[in-house]
Amino acid sequence: MLKPGDMAPNFTVKDHTGRTHTLSEYRGKTVILWFYPKADTPGCTAEGCGFRDHKPKYQEKSAEILGISFDTAEENKAFAEKFGFNFPLLxxxxxxxxxxxxxxxxxxxPNARRVGVIVGPDGLVKAYxxxxDARAFPQQALSEV
Structure with a gap:
């Protein structure tokens, strides 16, 4: 398990649109990684909508939101389009x-655990x-950015 101060593991993974993302490309910004179990299920929808609704406040703080699940690009694309998500779903x-x-x-x-990680601009884990709580985490993370 990661802890604050650890170097956040770099990754390379595609999002729901086919774009490749690496954690290192976000260096200099705070990154919120929210792992969710399954696209288009009640808890994941609540969490995603919370991040969507707070995105302007995250942008004011130079923070990026990245949702991550084990779903296929097709499943995540349908999820993002259905709820108007304005951030990548990896x-x-x-x-x-x-x-x-x-x-x-x-x-x-079969599914990811509902884990939240805040990575600082320096690439270190700020909070793990x-x-x-799917409904509370988007606001909680915003208050810590």
Whole structure:
């Protein structure tokens, strides 16, 4: 499990539009990583909508929001379009990011655990939450950025 002060593991993964993201490309900005179990389920929808609604406040603080699940690009694309998400949904179908960040224990995990991570502009973990409240985390993370 990661802890504050640890170097956040770098990753390379595609989002729901096919764009490749690496954590290192966000250096200089705070990054909120929110791992969610399954696209278009009640808790994940509530959490995603919370981040969507608070995005302007995150932007004011130079913070980026990245949702991460083990869903396919098609599943995440439908989820993003249905709810008008204004941030990338990363498709960690190989579970490599999930394993690096403690959102799963192995590559056979069916779903990610609801983990929240705040990565500082320096690439270090600022805060790590092994289990978040889907409805409260978007506001909680904003208050810590």
């Amino acid at each position: 498709c960690d179908t190989e579970r490599t990011v999930g394993m690096a960040y403690g959102a799963c224990d192995d590559a056979k995990a 939450y092994p289990k978040v």
